[in-house]
Amino acid sequence: MSNINRRDFLKGLSLATAGAAMTAGGIDLRAQDAPQSAGKMEYRTSRTGDRVSLLGYGCMRMPTVDGTRNGAVDMDAQMRLIDYAIEHGVNYFDTAPVYTGGKSEGIMGQCLSRHPRDKYFIATKMSNAWGDFSFAASKKMYLNSFKELKTDYIDYYLLHAVGASIESFNQRFLENGLLEFLLKEREAGRIRNLGWSFHGTKECFDYVVSLHEKYNWDFAQIQHNYLDWNHASGRNVNSSYLYGELAGRDIPMTVMEPLRGGALANVPEKVSKKLLERRPTDSIARWAFRFAGSQPKILSVLSGMTYMEHLQDNIATYSNFEPCSEQELELLERIAREMVEFPLIECTGCNYCMPCKYGVDIPGEFAHYNKCVKEDLMPLSSGDKEYRKLRRAFLVGYDRSVPALAQASRCISCGECTSHCPQDIKIPAQMRRIDNFVENLKQGREF
Amino acid sequence: MLRTIRIILAALTFTAITLLFLDFTGATHAFLGWLAKIQLLPAILSANVVVIVALVLLTLIFGRIYCSIICPLGIMQDIIAWAGKRGKKKNRFKYSYSKPKTALRVVMLVVMVIAVALGISAITALLAPYSAYGRIASSFFAPIYALVNNLFAAIAERAGSYAFYPTEVWGKALSVVIVAGVTLVALAILAWRNGRTYCSTICPVGTVLGFLAKYSLFKPVIDTEKCTKCTLCERGCKAACIDSKNHEIDRSRCVACMDCISICTHDAIHYKPVRFGVKKAKAATATAETSAPKASEAAPKADTGRRAFLTAAGLLAVTAAEAKVKRGLRKTAGGRVTFRDNPAPESYITPPGSGSHLNMHKHCIACQLCVQACPNNVLVPSDRPDRFMQPELRYNDTYCRPECTACSEVCPTGAISKITKEQKSSIQIGHAVWHPELCLAATEGVHCHSCSRHCPAGAITMVDFQTADGAQARVPAVDTAKCIGCGACQALCPARPQSAIRVEGHENHHII
Numbered sequence: 001m002s003n004i005n006r007r008d009f010l011k012g013l014s015l016a017t018a019g020a021a022m023t024a025g026g027i028d029l030r031a032q033d034a035p036q037s038a039g040k041m042e043y044r045t046s047r048t049g050d051r052v053s054l055l056g057y058g059c060m061r062m063p064t065v066d067g068t069r070n071g072a073v074d075m076d077a078q079m080r081l082i083d084y085a086i087e088h089g090v091n092y093f094d095t096a097p098v099y100t101g102g103k104s105e106g107i108m109g110q111c112l113s114r115h116p117r118d119k120y121f122i123a124t125k126m127s128n129a130w131g132d133f134s135f136a137a138s139k140k141m142y143l144n145s146f147k148e149l150k151t152d153y154i155d156y157y158l159l160h161a162v163g164a165s166i167e168s169f170n171q172r173f174l175e176n177g178l179l180e181f182l183l184k185e186r187e188a189g190r191i192r193n194l195g196w197s198f199h200g201t202k203e204c205f206d207y208v209v210s211l212h213e214k215y216n217w218d219f220a221q222i223q224h225n226y227l228d229w230n231h232a233s234g235r236n237v238n239s240s241y242l243y244g245e246l247a248g249r250d251i252p253m254t255v256m257e258p259l260r261g262g263a264l265a266n267v268p269e270k271v272s273k274k275l276l277e278r279r280p281t282d283s284i285a286r287w288a289f290r291f292a293g294s295q296p297k298i299l300s301v302l303s304g305m306t307y308m309e310h311l312q313d314n315i316a317t318y319s320n321f322e323p324c325s326e327q328e329l330e331l332l333e334r335i336a337r338e339m340v341e342f343p344l345i346e347c348t349g350c351n352y353c354m355p356c357k358y359g360v361d362i363p364g365e366f367a368h369y370n371k372c373v374k375e376d377l378m379p380l381s382s383g384d385k386e387y388r389k390l391r392r393a394f395l396v397g398y399d400r401s402v403p404a405l406a407q408a409s410r411c412i413s414c415g416e417c418t419s420h421c422p423q424d425i426k427i428p429a430q431m432r433r434i435d436n437f438v439e440n441l442k443q444g445r446e447f
Numbered sequence: 448m449l450r451t452i453r454i455i456l457a458a459l460t461f462t463a464i465t466l467l468f469l470d471f472t473g474a475t476h477a478f479l480g481w482l483a484k485i486q487l488l489p490a491i492l493s494a495n496v497v498v499i500v501a502l503v504l505l506t507l508i509f510g511r512i513y514c515s516i517i518c519p520l521g522i523m524q525d526i527i528a529w530a531g532k533r534g535k536k537k538n539r540f541k542y543s544y545s546k547p548k549t550a551l552r553v554v555m556l557v558v559m560v561i562a563v564a565l566g567i568s569a570i571t572a573l574l575a576p577y578s579a580y581g582r583i584a585s586s587f588f589a590p591i592y593a594l595v596n597n598l599f600a601a602i603a604e605r606a607g608s609y610a611f612y613p614t615e616v617w618g619k620a621l622s623v624v625i626v627a628g629v630t631l632v633a634l635a636i637l638a639w640r641n642g643r644t645y646c647s648t649i650c651p652v653g654t655v656l657g658f659l660a661k662y663s664l665f666k667p668v669i670d671t672e673k674c675t676k677c678t679l680c681e682r683g684c685k686a687a688c689i690d691s692k693n694h695e696i697d698r699s700r701c702v703a704c705m706d707c708i709s710i711c712t713h714d715a716i717h718y719k720p721v722r723f724g725v726k727k728a729k730a731a732t733a734t735a736e737t738s739a740p741k742a743s744e745a746a747p748k749a750d751t752g753r754r755a756f757l758t759a760a761g762l763l764a765v766t767a768a769e770a771k772v773k774r775g776l777r778k779t780a781g782g783r784v785t786f787r788d789n790p791a792p793e794s795y796i797t798p799p800g801s802g803s804h805l806n807m808h809k810h811c812i813a814c815q816l817c818v819q820a821c822p823n824n825v826l827v828p829s830d831r832p833d834r835f836m837q838p839e840l841r842y843n844d845t846y847c848r849p850e851c852t853a854c855s856e857v858c859p860t861g862a863i864s865k866i867t868k869e870q871k872s873s874i875q876i877g878h879a880v881w882h883p884e885l886c887l888a889a890t891e892g893v894h895c896h897s898c899s900r901h902c903p904a905g906a907i908t909m910v911d912f913q914t915a916d917g918a919q920a921r922v923p924a925v926d927t928a929k930c931i932g933c934g935a936c937q938a939l940c941p942a943r944p945q946s947a948i949r950v951e952g953h954e955n956h957h958i959i
Contacts, residue, residue, distance in 0.1 A: 393609040410939065412887075412893070
């Protein structure tokens with residue numbers, strides 16, 4: 001196996017610039033240090049028959065010279081990363097006209113054009129949501145992508161960020177005739193796959209999906225990770241739903257935010273402990289990447305890799321790819337519930353909220369709740385294996401810590417305490433949350 | 448041998464039934480609850496034909512064995528009597544034969560039948576042996592159990608274990624404790640001194656079974672050839688029913704305890720099947736041998752016993768028919784039938800499953816099993832004279848929680864029929880009434896929607912309201928068609944000392 005690795009490396013060396021080669025020795029050592037990376041990249045097949053690497057390269061953030069987020073892009077480092085990725089089988093590169101302050105397409109054009117065009121797939125987007133969505137301006141944006149990317153066809157073209165509302169979708173793509181135009185471009189072969197990326201409401205998602213019969217979407221891009229699977233926040237839609245709808249229509253998906261903005265690479269200690277216990281040598285991020293690729297209709301999981309070690313870890317994850325087992329999916333679901341539905345309440349017990357006019361022991365409530373969360377005594381769902389035991393512990397412990405007449409059910413949501421809280425805890429809302437949880441347990445409701 | 452079996456069985460049932468009254472977690476009811484349901488009076492009241500037939504057959508085969516191994520009050524008296532017999536040998540054989548108090552027995556039985564038929568629940572409750580025991584167990588044994596439990600709970604809390612949790616120790620109503628106390632003291636004195644006096648003279652269940660036992664297949668028989676008339680058996684008989692001089696055993700009082708068989712040093716007493724013909728011939732010879740007045744006394748006794756039995760049978764039929772009619776009414780008229788003759792006082796609330804105030808009133812014998820079983824302490828014995836000691840719902844700081852059907856699961860008499868959680872959610876036992884003069888939202892403009900947020904039936908909506916000083920407020924409005932009367936609003940209302948939203952009980956429950 002290490003032979004293959006070395007050969008790969010030498011091949012990479014021949015392509016790399018001299019400057020890159022000077023530092024590439026370090027890469028070689030790291031590559032040897034990471035024997036998991038040896039193996040074959042996992043590929044998935046698109047509707048048009050492309051064999052797309054399950055690891056896709058997200059090109060929104062790039063390494064910078066000064067190491068800051070918005071600094072000038074370190075072109076050497078970026079080229080090295082892209083070369084290394086291609087050498088290790090990554091062939092899907094996702095950019096957009098609006099990425100990296102508008103520079104992403106141009107930089108990717110430079111990086112990619114040094115490789116044979118049939119070695120990689122380019123994905124870019126119609127980002128007309130960020131300004132003028134007239135036909136002329138949109139077409140200009142479309143044509144500019146070809147120029148920037150130094151190509152005469154785009155493999156994967158996305159209607160960028162659909163989902164805010166049906167109305168805006170219609171304005172951006174239908175009323176101005178843009179979609180008609182793009183469909184013709186697809187027929188002409190300048191767009192090989194036409195799809196869209198989604199952020200937004202279920203209503204709008206359903207609408208765009210329903211247009212499949214008419215427009216025959218080739219793929220879609222969704223936010224997908226083990227938190228969003230069943231516990232999407234805010235105006236997002238559970239990815240289990242998105243996945244189900246799209247997979248049911250045989251539309252493959254590319255994945256954005258597999259780490260949910262990095263949250264799944266840096267998890268609370270009690271969560272990381274559980275994951276490390278299960279797979280001691282795996283990074284925490286690898287769990288999230290493995291999850292995002294575990295569903296068969298996922299075409300590619302996009303990761304914005306700005307550090308070589310991230311790239312290597314991801315290549316290792318998706319080479320000889322091991323999807324999550326049933327038990328692992330269960331564990332991740334548990335963890336997701338814990339992270340999303342049972343966050344700690346930042347109460348310091350300062351007692352400024354007290355006394356409550358209606359007798360609620362506010363700090364006592366939060367102390368009991370936090371104790372159960374911290375010590376893993378929380379029955380996270382009614383299907384929990386230890387549900388009965390945990391339920392009993394929570395309820396018996398609740399009565400012990402807080403007298404019945406001072407419990408959350410006595411909170412009338414008058415809100416007088418809120419302004420006294422230096423931690424800015426929304427006390428009545430938290431009380432309702434705890435009370436509902438207690439009712440779930442007491443009534444034996446499914447949750 | 449037979450005595451040992453009897454003692455083992457008695458110990459088992461007594462422990463188990465007592466446990467029913469002690470266990471506040473409801474865990475034992477699942478597998479021991481049937482013990483309350485095989486008690487004769489509860490079986491009659493709930494028209495449980497299978498149990499009644501089984502008990503009648505049991506008695507017709509083995510005599511009043513029910514009184515020795517099933518009735519907890521009987522077993523409790525045996526225990527007290529046993530304690531009273533310990534010590535000197537003189538004590539062990541202190542009983543003597545006494546003549547049957549037939550008149551008293553018949554009177555008590557008639558009183559009982561009338562009380563049940565007319566629904567004078569206080570009398571029924573006082574006379575029923577099972578419910579008398581229930582009150583004693585819940586008033587005196589349960590607190591001890593609760594204290595021990597609370598000790599364990601305190602230890603468990605220190606040790607960080609959740610195996611035990613504390614519970615309420617003291618009885619829920621003083622009246623019940625007093626009644627139970629008087630019953631216990633009276634019975635203890637009687638049993639200590641004379642054994643089964645209560646069972647042989649007062650207990651209406653004993654009287655009914657005693658009548659049947661006279662015709663039982665198995666019975667203790669004195670072998671006149673072996674008997675030396677030493678009187679040991681007579682002095683050892685706690686039911687005072689062995690007339691050793693005349694070789695007579697009054698089977699209507701004998702509780703088949705088998706004590707005499709093991710006491711007899713001459714192997715002269717046997718518990719064996721005696722066919723009717725044989726028995727009659729023997730009885731005839733026996734009466735012929737003995738004095739004439741005895742025979743004349745035996746005749747009316749049998750007669751009254753038969754009458755009593757027929758009355759009991761009639762009562763059973765009436766109860767069964769009534770249950771049927773009521774079920775029909777509930778279905779057809781939506782339960783909107785009003786019983787004008789029995790108007791309920793304001794906010795008298797009976798638990799879901801009880802059907803109506805009348806049904807509760809007629810079937811409940813105040814055994815306190817449901818009161819003990821209620822985990823939320825909302826079911827308490829009533830102090831109302833016409834509902835004395837029968838359970839009613841009181842919502843102070845707790846309410847009748849949606850997930851709980853404990854009382855309906857334990858009730859042996861049909862006063863509270865078994866219901867499921869789902870059924871409970873649609874049984875209207877009363878409805879909430881809002882009292883604006885007490886409501887914090889209406890009087891002080893407090894932003895409060897505790898009642899509407901906690902209503903499990905979704906019957907309370909918040910509506911605009913103008914307070915006395917002209918300010919706008921949101922106050923609760925009750926959709927009485929949806930309200931089930933569970934009392935969540937009342938219990939969680941912040942207005943104190945009196946809640947601003949309170950439940951008024953309905954005479955007839957109905958499905959909404």
